Amino acid sequence: MADEVLYEVRNQIVLITLNRPERLNAISLALREQLAEAFLRFEADPALRVAIVTGAGKKAFCAGMDLKEAAELKVGLRPRTPTLNDGIRVSKPVIAAVNGFALAGGWMIAQMCDLCVASEHAMFGITEGKVGRGMPWAAPMTRMMSQRVALELLLTGRKITAQRAYEIGFVNQVVPHDKLLEAATALANEIIECAPLTVAAAKEMVYMAHEMGVGAAARAGAHIFDRVYRAADALEGPLAFKEKRKPNWKGV
Numbered sequence: 001m002a003d004e005v006l007y008e009v010r011n012q013i014v015l016i017t018l019n020r021p022e023r024l025n026a027i028s029l030a031l032r033e034q035l036a037e038a039f040l041r042f043e044a045d046p047a048l049r050v051a052i053v054t055g056a057g058k059k060a061f062c063a064g065m066d067l068k069e070a071a072e073l074k075v076g077l078r079p080r081t082p083t084l085n086d087g088i089r090v091s092k093p094v095i096a097a098v099n100g101f102a103l104a105g106g107w108m109i110a111q112m113c114d115l116c117v118a119s120e121h122a123m124f125g126i127t128e129g130k131v132g133r134g135m136p137w138a139a140p141m142t143r144m145m146s147q148r149v150a151l152e153l154l155l156t157g158r159k160i161t162a163q164r165a166y167e168i169g170f171v172n173q174v175v176p177h178d179k180l181l182e183a184a185t186a187l188a189n190e191i192i193e194c195a196p197l198t199v200a201a202a203k204e205m206v207y208m209a210h211e212m213g214v215g216a217a218a219r220a221g222a223h224i225f226d227r228v229y230r231a232a233d234a235l236e237g238p239l240a241f242k243e244k245r246k247p248n249w250k251g252v
Helices: 029-044 067-073 105-112 135-142 147-156 162-169 177-192 194-208 216-231 233-242
Strands: 005-011 013-016 050-055 061-062 094-098 100-104 115-119 124-126 159-161 174-175
Touching: 005 029, 013 029, 013 177, 013 233, 050 061, 050 124, 050 177, 061 094, 061 105, 100 105, 100 233, 105 124, 105 135, 115 162, 115 177, 124 162, 135 147, 159 162, 162 174, 174 177, 194 216, 194 233, 216 233
Parallel strands: 013 050, 050 094, 061 100, 094 115, 100 124, 115 174
Antiparallel strands: 005 013, 124 159
């Protein structure tokens, strides 16, 4: 099987690259399988703290489902694309570095990552309506932006710029194209400077809070962070501050 997903370890960061540039990194059956394997490999490696997901080539992050393959295989049912926080559990942060078109399933991959940095020439769109497909994975998007913006995108299938995606809260940062991986890596390194247990608990709390009322979310957050307060790192942080040095996080 060809390497449709590349996996490159860079210190405590792994760069996961969708590697079908000749097909605009469209999601094939092989890419789905390899992407799932990459996420599970990242989660299982204690030496890795952050993953960055990007696309090969200059044109596309991911153009969505490989419609040519779908037509040949007569794929009608919803394909099981690996989805973070729904089917694949990754407790560590994942950053999307969107280098070009992020359409349909490409939007989904950017959406399921925890943070998103986009090239200034990236384009986003949920285009399933144009080809008679569905987008049940878009439900969490309604917590990222207003109802009317979500409906506009879903009902029209129109594409929006990276700047517009930033304005509606879908993208964290827009940068020049040649600075994309540099910016994503800088963001990853900021995360790595923080205690790993605190980072993991913060991620869990935010996603859990989206599924609960305010009171229940607060109680759940207290439970999630109980382990953090009891950890050795909770003592290491204040000690490092007192001694005017960087913390030596152990993740325990």
